[in-house]
Amino acid sequence: MKIVLDAYAPGERIPVQAHLRNRKLAKYFNRETAAAVVAAAKLLNGLSFDSRRPFYYETGVMAYEDLGLDLIADASRDDQRGFSQQRFIDNGVRAVPPLTQFKALYNMPLSFVAIEHGLTGENAVIYASASGLLLQALQAPVSTGILIGCGKVFADGGVEAGFALIDKQDIEQSPFLNHPGEAIEIFRAWHADGSRA
Amino acid sequence: MSRVFITGVGVVSPLGTGLAEFREGLHASRRGVDRITCFDTSHFPTAFGGEARENGRVVASPPAEDRKARFMHTALRELYRTSAVGDYPASRRQLHLGAGIDYFDFPGYVEKADGTPWTAFSQRANRVVERLAREFAVDGGHSANVAACVASTQAMGLALRRIRRAPEQAVISGGFDSMLSHLHYMGFFNLGALSNWAGEPAGACRPFDRQRCGLVIGEGAVAYLLESDATADPKNVLCEIAGYGSTMDAYMVTDPEPSGRHLANAALAAIRDAGLTPDDIDSVDLHGTGTVKNALAEARALELIFPTRWREIPAFALKGQIGHLIGACGAMEVLGVIDALREQRLLPSVNCDNPDPEVPLHIVRGEPLAMKIRHVLKINAAFGGQNTALVFRKHED
Known part of the structure; x- marks a missing residue:
């Protein structure tokens, strides 16, 4: 098994430009997608x-947003600091670029990793579930060389991303098949065991 | 390898709540698309939506409630009431669902402004699935797939494979979504994806029509019971799920790959998985979003799948009636496949009034098309470039 696990501190720059063939794509990335692209x-x-x-990719529950939510909210308040439907439409939705929508979609890390590496095969995006990710991999149509990845953004903006090439036999007895947590915990455990790319 | 059957349904949709009301609307070619009333859309530049209905009326919900969670709860209640899922012990029940992005109460967040974190206004789809698994006594495992417009069909693909490997299990699968809320709706508007139809709302979503002009967001939930041939009662079988495949375009996140080759590859993988060849497929249930590029890509894909009969094979799409249910769309549209297999006729695809000569497919229009139907191919494609295909087989009594 080969794995990569990266961690970035809150506010730490993710060096995604150095890992992109098409650097223009970076404008679509939130911190999870950037970290996932680098790790992959x-x-x-x-x-x-x-x-x-x-x-197969697992996206952790997003506890941090870099979508410009506060910019939209500030532009959508009336003079009494309440929500104004008209200001939301006139100002709020224009407070961030349309491309921001890409930062809100959960399948973007998988999609951009696929674009960057030309991956065109079987796929899935699982939400916040270590067991769900492993279960998906166990149902893969092949037994070896399965790519799995995950990303997790924490409330303070810290982010972790892990990628691994696995065989089904690596996970058939995994305790994470019954684990209620997120997939980043699998990668931490594997990394601690010394399974590194 | 075990065969896998759909043996039960629960549904909340723009055509109605419960399978009977859905089928009645489907057969009547009723349009579930209208102006949105479930939340305030005043000042919105467009406000078409396929809102979930019950007894003809839009399902009401309190402000700040995650509508899609309510819909799936209702769908599961129907499934438990009408299917054999309750006959399985909790340890042999699994729940694998597709879902959209988390509900966010944006007006509530703006009003609060007291330092309450934004996460307090968000309701997580994975938590909804966990809660439903507990409430409906599903102890065999659960997951939420969030692969946008193929989330629910990927979930059904996983369910198919789970039962093939463990035929004693019962798997509940399907999808639930509602993006009829401030941020989600306007996010799609900002991307230029929504229909700008100038006519009546019922005509706003026009898959494969020359005047198609964008998608209409829909909402709802559908839950299927999947059982193996080892455990299913034959009299409950609605149809067989015979094959599944998925691919990625690796092209652009905004547009489908124009040659359609990866969508075609997903279909060919599903057909092979079913032990069939393309010649065995009688009809195709298309993704049919109502956007210009989707129709062109689907036509190219069908040309690759069926090189000698891509213009002739009868095809249909449901989004003109129900809108685009995003994380639930594919699974909801499977109800159209089941109907076709059971009734041995294809219903017309609404709003395809003037077929686009650039998309020379045989879209069933106007009147139902009675024909022998044994296998239907269902294809879907996601914003982001993911494709899925499922092959369904008529159950021979």
Whole structure:
């Protein structure tokens, strides 16, 4: 098994530009997507692999937002600091660029990693579930060379992302198959065990 | 390998709540799209939506309630009331659902302004699934797929494979979503994705029509009971799920890959998974969002899947009637597939009044098309470039 686990402190710059073939894509990224793109690049760059390999991603519950929510809210308040429907439409929705919508969609880390590495195979995006991610991988149509990844953004803006190439036998007896937590915990455990890319 | 059957349904949709009301609306070609009333859309530049209905009326919900959670709860109640799911012990029940992005009470967040964190105004879809699993005694495992417009069909693909590997299990699968709220709705508007139809709301979503002009957001929930041939009572079988495939375009997050080759590859994978060839497919249930590019990509995909008969194979799409249910869309549209297999006829796709010559598919229009239907291919594609395909087989009594 090969794994990459990256962690970034709150406010720490994620060096995504250095890992992108098309650097213009970075404008679509929230912190989770940026961290995921970097971690996937560290795992996959230089490897020769079938672009149709299965790829499953788990996105952790987002506890931090970099969508400009406060900008929209401030622009949507009336003079009494209440919500104004008209100001929401006239000012609020224009307070952030339309591309911000991409930062709110949960399948974007998977989509951008797929674009960056030309991955065109079987896929899924699971929400906040270690067991769900492993269950999905166990149902893959192949037994080896399955790509899994996850990302987690914490309330303070710290972020972790993990990617691994696994075989089904790596996970068939995993205690995380019955674990109620998020998938980043799997990667921490594997990383602590020394399974590194 | 076990065969997998759909043996029960619970549904909340723009055509109605409960399978009977849904079917009545479907057969009548009723339009579930109208001007939005479930939340305040005053000053909105457009306000078309496929709102969930019960007994003909839009389902009301208190402000700040996550409507999609309510819908799935209602759908599960119907499923438990009308299917054999209650016959399985809790340890042999699983719940794998597709869901949209989390509900966010934006007006509430703006009004509060007292330092309450934004997360207090958000309701997590994964928590909804966890809560439903507890309430409906599902102890065999659960998951929420959030792959946008293919979330619910990916969840059904997972359910299919789970039962093939563990035929003693009963899996509840489907999807639930509502993006009829301030931020979600206007987010799609800002991307230029929503229909700008100038006519009556019922005509706003026009899949494959020459004047198609964008999608209309819908809402609802559908839950299916999936059982294996080892455990299902044959008299309960609605249809068989015979194959599944998924792919990614790896192209752009905004547009479908124009050649349709990866969507076609998903379909071909599902057809192979079903042990069939494309010649065995009698009809196709299309994604049919009502956008210009979607129709072109689906036509190219059908050309690749069915090289000699892509213009002739009868195809249909439901979004003209119900809108685009995003995280629940594919699973909800499977109800149209089940209806076709059971009734041996295809219902017309509404609002495709003037077929686009650039999309020379055989979209069923005007009148139902009676025909022998054994296998239906269902395809869906997501904002972000993910594709799914499912193959359904008529259950032979």
